[in-house]
Amino acid sequence: xxxxxxxxxxxxxxxxxxxxxxxxxxxxxxxxxxxxxxxxxxxxxxxxxxxxxxxxxxxxxxxxxxxxxxxxxxxxxxxxxxxxxxxxxxxxxxxxxxxxxxxxxxxxxxxxxxxxxxxxxxxxxxxxxxxxxxxxxxxxxxxxxxxxxxxxxxxxxxxxxxxxxxxxxxxxxxxxxxxxxxxxxxxxxxxxxxxxxxxxxxxxxxxxxxxxxxxxxxxxxxxxxxxxxxxxxxxxxxxxxxxxxxxxxxxxxxxxxxxxxxxxxxxxxxxxxxxxxxxxxxxxxxxxxxxxxxxxxxxxxxxxxxxxxxxxxxxxxxxxxxxxxxxxxxxxxxxxxxxxxxxxxxxxxxxxxxxxxxxxxxxxxxxxxxxxxxxxxxxxxxxxxxxxxxxxxxxxxxxxxxxxxxxxxxxxxxxxxxxxxxxxxxxxxxxxxxxxxxxxxxxxxxxxxxxxxxxxxxxxxxxxxxxxxxxxxxxxxxxxxxxxxxxxxxxxxxxxxxxxxxxxxxxxxxxxxxxxxxxxxxxxxxxxxxxxxxxxxxxxxxxxxxxxxxxxxxxxxxxxxxxxxxxxxxxxxxxxxxxxxxxxxxxxxxxxxxxxxxxxxxxxxxxxxx
Numbered sequence: 001x002x003x004x005x006x007x008x009x010x011x012x013x014x015x016x017x018x019x020x021x022x023x024x025x026x027x028x029x030x031x032x033x034x035x036x037x038x039x040x041x042x043x044x045x046x047x048x049x050x051x052x053x054x055x056x057x058x059x060x061x062x063x064x065x066x067x068x069x070x071x072x073x074x075x076x077x078x079x080x081x082x083x084x085x086x087x088x089x090x091x092x093x094x095x096x097x098x099x100x101x102x103x104x105x106x107x108x109x110x111x112x113x114x115x116x117x118x119x120x121x122x123x124x125x126x127x128x129x130x131x132x133x134x135x136x137x138x139x140x141x142x143x144x145x146x147x148x149x150x151x152x153x154x155x156x157x158x159x160x161x162x163x164x165x166x167x168x169x170x171x172x173x174x175x176x177x178x179x180x181x182x183x184x185x186x187x188x189x190x191x192x193x194x195x196x197x198x199x200x201x202x203x204x205x206x207x208x209x210x211x212x213x214x215x216x217x218x219x220x221x222x223x224x225x226x227x228x229x230x231x232x233x234x235x236x237x238x239x240x241x242x243x244x245x246x247x248x249x250x251x252x253x254x255x256x257x258x259x260x261x262x263x264x265x266x267x268x269x270x271x272x273x274x275x276x277x278x279x280x281x282x283x284x285x286x287x288x289x290x291x292x293x294x295x296x297x298x299x300x301x302x303x304x305x306x307x308x309x310x311x312x313x314x315x316x317x318x319x320x321x322x323x324x325x326x327x328x329x330x331x332x333x334x335x336x337x338x339x340x341x342x343x344x345x346x347x348x349x350x351x352x353x354x355x356x357x358x359x360x361x362x363x364x365x366x367x368x369x370x371x372x373x374x375x376x377x378x379x380x381x382x383x384x385x386x387x388x389x390x391x392x393x394x395x396x397x398x399x400x401x402x403x404x405x406x407x408x409x410x411x412x413x414x415x416x417x418x419x420x421x422x423x424x425x426x427x428x429x430x431x432x433x434x435x436x437x438x439x440x441x442x443x444x445x446x447x448x449x450x451x452x453x454x455x456x457x458x459x460x461x462x463x464x465x466x467x468x469x470x471x472x473x474x475x476x477x478x479x480x481x482x483x484x485x486x487x488x489x490x491x492x493x494x495x496x497x498x499x500x501x502x503x504x505x506x507x508x509x510x511x512x513x514x515x516x517x518x519x520x521x522x523x524x525x526x527x528x529x530x531x532x533x534x535x536x537x538x539x540x541x542x543x544x545x546x547x548x549x550x551x552x553x554x555x556x557x558x559x560x561x562x563x564x565x566x567x568x569x570x571x572x573x574x575x576x577x578x579x580x581x582x583x584x585x586x587x588x589x590x591x592x593x594x595x596x597x598x599x600x601x602x603x604x605x606x607x608x609x610x
Contacts, residue, residue, distance in 0.1 A: 002121045005032055009124035019135045020060075023053055023069075026128040030076065033121050039083050040552050041510050045075035047556040066140035068561060071487065071506040073133050074205070074227075075555060076125070078485050078510050084122055088113035130229050137228075142505070144228035145252045147461060148206040148213040151199055151222025155245040158257045159222070160198045162238045167191045167200060172363065172425045181243055181254075183235055187212060190482065190538055192422055193221050195429065199245055201225070201252070203232040205487050217460055217609060224252050277430050280527045282330040282438045289326050289390040289443070299329045300440040301525035303604060307442070310602050315580035319573065320593065320600030323444050326394050327525065330438035333415050339384040347376050351434070354424070370424060374416040381415075383408045394520075398445040401518040402545045407443070410522040410543040414441050417524060417541035426539055432528060439540055442523040446515045446544055447601050449594035451560065451570075452477030455578040456608055458588040459492060465588065468493050468578045470571070472560065474553050475512025477592060477603075481538065486510055489560050489567075493575045501571045506561050511550040519546040573600060581605055 009029060014022055030046050033039070049072040052058075058065035092113030099109040117123075137144060160179035167184040168191055175196025182200045191212055193200060199222035206213060206225045216223035222245060226232050235254060244257035283298030290299060292308035304327045311322045337344040350373040357365035383405065391404035417423065418439050427437060451472055459467040471488035473480045480488055486509035493501040524540035555561050577600060582589050588608040594601050 003119070006119075006121045006124050009127060014128075014131045017131075019132065022128060022132045022135075026076075026125065026132055027053055029121075029124045029128055033125060039079065041079035041082050042076070044552045044554040044556075045072070045079040045510070047554055048072045048075050051556045061139050063139070063141055066136055067142075067503060067506050069136050070133075070140045070142065071508040071555065071561065073129060073136060074487060074508040075510065077129055077133075077227075078508065080122055080125055080129070081485075082510065084117045084120065087120065088117050091116040134228055134230075143251055144226060144231050146205060146225040146227070147223075147247065147252065148225070149216035149221060149223040150247055150461060151216075151245070152220040155198060155222060157244055159243050159245045159254075160196075162235070162241050162243055162254075164236060164239050167193070170194055170197075171421065181245070183239070185232075190422060192426055192429075193219060197221060199223070201235060201254075203227055203229075204485060213460075222247070222252070226252070277432055277528070279432065279436050279438075281436075282527070284331045285329050287390075288328060288332060288335075288384075288387050289394050290329055291326055295327065300327045300442070301330075301527050302529055302606060303523065303525040304440060304442050306604060306606055310605055313581070313584060315584040316577070316602050319577040319580060320602050322602050323447055324397060325442055325444045326397065327443060328411060328441045330440050330527065332411075332441070333439065336381055336384055336387070340380075340382045343376060343380040343382065346380060347373065350376050351419075354419070358428075366424075367421060370419050370421055373419040377416040377419075378409075378412050381412055394443050398443060398520050399518045402520050406545050407520060407522065410520075410545045411441050413543045414522050414524045414541055415439055417539075418526075420539075420541070423539040427528070437526060437528050440525040442525045444521050444523065444603075446476075446519050446521045447594050447603075448515060448596060449476050449601075450597070451475070451595045452480055453574055453591075453593055453595070454480055455574060455591040455593075456588070457495075457578045457582040457591070458608055460608070466495055468495060468575050470574055470578070472571075472574075473507060473509055473512070474558065474560065475514050475551070476548060477594060478513050478548070479509050479511065481592070484509055484511070491571055493571070495575075495579050501568060501575065507553075507555065507558070510552060512553050513548040513550055515544060516546060516549050519544055521545070570595065577602070 017025075027050065030042070030049065034042065034046060052065070052069045052072045056065070056068070058068065095109050095112040099106065134144065160175075160181045162183060163180040164183045167182060167187060170182070171192060171194070173194040175194060177196065179196045179198045182197050184200060184202050186204045187200070187202050187206060193212070193215060200216065202225050204225060205227060206223060213223055226235060238254065242257050243254050246253040246255075280297055283296070285294075285299055287294070292311055295304045295308040297305070304325070307322060307325055310316050316322060337347065350369060353369040354366060354373060357369050387408065388404050391407045395402045395404065395407060418437060427434065451474055453470060453472045454477070455468060455470045457468055458465045459469045461469070469492050471480060471490050473488045478484075487505045487507060488509065489507045490504040491501050492504060493499055521542060521544045523542040526540050528539070559566050578589065578591055581591060585605070585607075589605050590608040591602065592604040594603065
């Protein structure tokens with residue numbers, strides 16, 4: 001029956017069907033998939049879709065209804081991808097084991113998992129999604145294109161050669177001599193964009209305020225998503241072709257270029273020989289943990305200093321509050337090493353191995369040496385005896401639920417993240433010496449966020465300084481800034497008092513992150529962030545003492561989607577907060593925070609990269 005149904009759907013010609021009939025057939029196909037199969041994400045997505053496709057109280061095919069349906073279809077699409085990827089992985093592994101034991105050639109079994117997926121009835125859902133999404137996005141007034149960074153105007157002359165590969169697979173590369181337009185089907189959200197990559201186009205959604213989007217805007221790289229399968233295939237067909245790119249409204253127009261590499265000198269990203277950055281030198285202090293009044297230059301980084309300013313800000317006080325914090329200063333890491341001579345010697349050898357591997361051009365050896373360096377810090381570095389009391393006091397000040405040993409374990413993970421590959425390659429590209437980069441750690445209680453937000457007080461797409469741009473997601477903000485799959489609640493609003501908020505998209509991120517109970521977060525705060533010419537945010541880890549939990553979001557009952565009055569009131573408050581903070585600082589701001597009930601908490605504000 002499964003095979004019969006799938007074959008019937010795949011053989012249908014939907015060209016003469018109206019859009020409502022296609023949506024009705026999609027609902028039937030999802031229902032067929034759900035019979036006898038336990039797909040939690042698809043179950044939630046299906047509930048959302050059914051509600052929108054039924055009598056949900058919105059005028060069918062109105063812009064408002066179409067925006068909700070667009071989010072529902074994206075939820076279904078993301079759930080389908082997740083469950084089928086899992087099926088592929090789970091079926092491929094035993095096939096590999098059996099093939100190895102039987103002496104079967106790898107080529108005969110390499111695509112076994114993919115073939116299992118191709119035989120699944122979910123393929124009918126995939127076909128119908130391709131048929132329904134373009135009409136819904138058009139009715140919502142949205143282009144299939146989603147532009148996260150506009151790129152350089154020189155792209156309209158020559159952008160580069162179209163290259164199909166994962167952005168993750170070219171980390172540390174350099175294409176400055178022969179610029180490329182990278183087609184990467186998926187993005188992690190935290191990757192660096194190598195020199196010479198003039199544009200990154202992807203088929204998965206990109207959060208406009210994720211770290212990769214900020215880096216793309218700062219380096220003049222075009223970053224855009226084409227989720228429509230037909231549009232993506234048209235881009236893939238240009239592989240190997242030299243192209244130019246024009247951005248016209250919401251559209252990204254990719255066409256053959258009559259020019260060549262010589263025209264691309266200023267279109268690509270920053271060259272590998274970019275001038276070295278000047279970092280704030282470390283100042284040695286005697287205290288293991290400092291309070292906000294001790295957040296000074298050279299002691300902690302910009303994140304901690306900004307939080308101290310926000311804590312006494314009249315603008316913030318009028319619209320929200322700032323959680324309490326304390327911090328381990330820059331020199332805490334060196335002090336911990338000085339108290340553990342054996343680990344210090346082991347770490348010195350591990351760092352030397354990184355340099356040797358890098359000099360030899362052996363990327364695999366470099367990756368292994370970086371991993372060994374992180375492991376040495378995380379597992380071997382002992383906690384100094386005189387650090388126990390300060391961490392105990394910090395725990396008492398920030399919820400009282402964390403043991404000092406657990407806090408120190410999280411602190412070590414943050415320190416170790418200095419040697420993750422992305423951070424190491426970024427320092428190398430910018431000429432930053434290893435001993436010039438220092439990482440302080442900011443200690444805070446995790447706010448039990450119902451929703452998280454990021455605000456830019458100048459529209460990052462258009463540069464319009466009269467317009468606030470914002471994004472909101474359910475739960476903690478790691479789903480937002482980490483560019484996890486799905487869309488956020490995205491909006492713009494004029495700074496004119498009383499101006500209406502314009503909804504760009506409604507949320508569809510499938511999971512929300514929440515702390516299981518009262519705990520603390522240890523946030524990285526390096527002296528290599530928020531610098532002129534370098535988007536260093538997100539390179540170093542922030543770690544909760546107790547890991548967060550992921551919960552599937554059922555948008556069929558989510559107020560951010562269905563309670564228009566509550567949503568409008570919240571977004572108006574966020575716009576007022578953004579305008580007030582910008583007026584107080586005198587510069588466009590990038591603001592992060594969260595919402596608990598009726599309370600707004602501001603977690604960070606820094607000058608916006610335009």
